[in-house]
Amino acid sequence: MNNTLQIIKIGGKLINDPEELDRLLTAFDRIKGPKILIHGGGRKATQLSKQMGLEVKMIEGRRITDADTLEVAVMVYAGLINKNIVAQLQSKGTNAIGLTGADGNIIQAHKRPVKTIDYGYVGDIDHVDGDSIYRLTEAGFCPVFCAISHDQQGQLLNTNADTIASVVAQSLADRYDVSLKFCFEYDGVLHSIDDPTDTIDSITEDLFDSMKEDGTINAGMIPKLSNGMDALRGGVREVAICGIENLLHLDNATILSL
Amino acid sequence: MNNTLQIIKIGGKLINDPEELDRLLTAFDRIKGPKILIHGGGRKATQLSKQMGLEVKMIEGRRITDADTLEVAVMVYAGLINKNIVAQLQSKGTNAIGLTGADGNIIQAHKRPVKTIDYGYVGDIDHVDGDSIYRLTEAGFCPVFCAISHDQQGQLLNTNADTIASVVAQSLADRYDVSLKFCFEYDGVLHSIDDPTDTIDSITEDLFDSMKEDGTINAGMIPKLSNGMDALRGGVREVAICGIENLLHLDNATILSL
Numbered sequence: 231m232n233n234t235l236q237i238i239k240i241g242g243k244l245i246n247d248p249e250e251l252d253r254l255l256t257a258f259d260r261i262k263g264p265k266i267l268i269h270g271g272g273r274k275a276t277q278l279s280k281q282m283g284l285e286v287k288m289i290e291g292r293r294i295t296d297a298d299t300l301e302v303a304v305m306v307y308a309g310l311i312n313k314n315i316v317a318q319l320q321s322k323g324t325n326a327i328g329l330t331g332a333d334g335n336i337i338q339a340h341k342r343p344v345k346t347i348d349y350g351y352v353g354d355i356d357h358v359d360g361d362s363i364y365r366l367t368e369a370g371f372c373p374v375f376c377a378i379s380h381d382q383q384g385q386l387l388n389t390n391a392d393t394i395a396s397v398v399a400q401s402l403a404d405r406y407d408v409s410l411k412f413c414f415e416y417d418g419v420l421h422s423i424d425d426p427t428d429t430i431d432s433i434t435e436d437l438f439d440s441m442k443e444d445g446t447i448n449a450g451m452i453p454k455l456s457n458g459m460d461a462l463r464g465g466v467r468e469v470a471i472c473g474i475e476n477l478l479h480l481d482n483a484t485i486l487s488l
Numbered sequence: 489m490n491n492t493l494q495i496i497k498i499g500g501k502l503i504n505d506p507e508e509l510d511r512l513l514t515a516f517d518r519i520k521g522p523k524i525l526i527h528g529g530g531r532k533a534t535q536l537s538k539q540m541g542l543e544v545k546m547i548e549g550r551r552i553t554d555a556d557t558l559e560v561a562v563m564v565y566a567g568l569i570n571k572n573i574v575a576q577l578q579s580k581g582t583n584a585i586g587l588t589g590a591d592g593n594i595i596q597a598h599k600r601p602v603k604t605i606d607y608g609y610v611g612d613i614d615h616v617d618g619d620s621i622y623r624l625t626e627a628g629f630c631p632v633f634c635a636i637s638h639d640q641q642g643q644l645l646n647t648n649a650d651t652i653a654s655v656v657a658q659s660l661a662d663r664y665d666v667s668l669k670f671c672f673e674y675d676g677v678l679h680s681i682d683d684p685t686d687t688i689d690s691i692t693e694d695l696f697d698s699m700k701e702d703g704t705i706n707a708g709m710i711p712k713l714s715n716g717m718d719a720l721r722g723g724v725r726e727v728a729i730c731g732i733e734n735l736l737h738l739d740n741a742t743i744l745s746l
Contacts, residue, residue: 309567317590321642384579
């Protein structure tokens with residue numbers, strides 16, 4: 231029986247609200263044993279881009295990460311957000327260490343190939359070095375990842391945070407009993423946005439497929455659930471969608487299963 | 489006999505020039521054994537502040553780090569510069585990991601007390617956790633520090649990079665034979681700015697004192713030399729001021745001694 235490793239992914243909305251973020255970090259600090267935090271972006275990158283007079287570049291409704299946009303992402307995600315989270319976790323007693331995927335060569339990716347759209351400096355992940363992460367957790371550090379990877383040729387790349395959470399979890403599945411929790415503003419996946427207390431207890435692959443087909447699932451949840459299912463297939467023991475309130479006990483949370 | 493640990497501090501001027509920075513990182517990559525890079529800021533923070541429409545606040549000729557300025561420093565130093573250096577070192581084969589003093593609670597500081605001037609979010613260092621750094625170097629990582637510390641209460645603080653280099657070196661002096669090199673645009677401390685090839689071979693504390701008194705030393709060199717002397721007093725085996733060309737062999741470099 232391996233040790234349990236808790237991996238918590240938090241999204242932009244929690245990061246935008248300092249009080250919510252503080253509540254989340256307080257809950258995260260209470261988790262015993264090895265743990266990893268993975269965070270998304272939040273509004274600040276868009277604000278900074280505007281302040282710098284940069285245009286948001288969109289092609290066919292998709293946001294493009296040009297060189298300036300990548301610079302802002304690195305400054306805001308790896309600098310401002312990541313290091314403030316680290317400082318706040320340290321103040322609570324968690325021995326956080328803030329990382330991108332370039333640090334320790336942990337998240338290796340390649341720039342997404344140009345087909346119809348050139349997404350710019352967006353990374354598709356090739357490999358996660360679970361051994362490097364393991365050396366950090368076993369040395370007593372709590373890794374805090376932002377959603378930046380690299381191509382091993384010196385180029386940083388903007389990368390989806392849900393995907394990072396899933397592949398990081400999978401990379402450690404043979405070393406720990408990994409529990410991966412996508413933490414967001416509700417207690418779990420909702421039956422309907424009209425009732426934020428009415429959460430779905432469990433989502434199987436079959437249910438997920440039918441929800442996608444009949445459109446009863448919020449579009450924003452699809453990547454989280456896809457990444458969650460990937461994690462289960464990759465050997466992660468438990469995947470849940472939950473809120474801050476039920477992060478520690480998972481009451482009303484949505485549990486994924488294959 | 490301990491292992492040798494090489495600590496290299498690089499300043500803003502090297503960082504401003506991508507080609508020079510690449511030459512430096514190539515030389516740094518060639519250093520065998522455990523090593524640490526510490527970097528200053530460079531022009532980018534000033535550029536970004538201007539782009540964001542922030543005023544540079546000065547009181548009695550001293551730059552003040554207000555909340556906005558600190559935000560820019562964290563974004564540029566801990567984000568943009570630090571993570572690009574890490575990605576470039578990884579591309580060359582050095583297993584870099586980019587850190588502030590908040591990461592791993594490594595550099596603990598307090599906000600400089602207000603006497604006649606409130607410098608704002610500037611940190612004076614209380615303690616460096618050499619043990620945490622040691623665990624990283626022994627786990628095969630090459631720490632790359634930017635000049636940001638924290639107060640253990642959740643506040644990041646802007647901190648002098650030369651001082652960080654000196655205290656980090658001292659914190660490891662009982663675990664390694666530490667060599668600390670301040671790397672800048674000349675081969676060593678110059679007798680006169682008029683001849684950039686004519687370097688001073690060695691500076692003792694007595695010579696340093698007399699140079700300060702008679703004003704024959706460039707004002708910008710004084711903090712480097714002071715921090716270097718502190719490092720020697722704190723058990724660091726070798727302290728040198730050198731350039732990129734002589735980083736590996738120290739020909740024409742200036743060697744400090746007590």
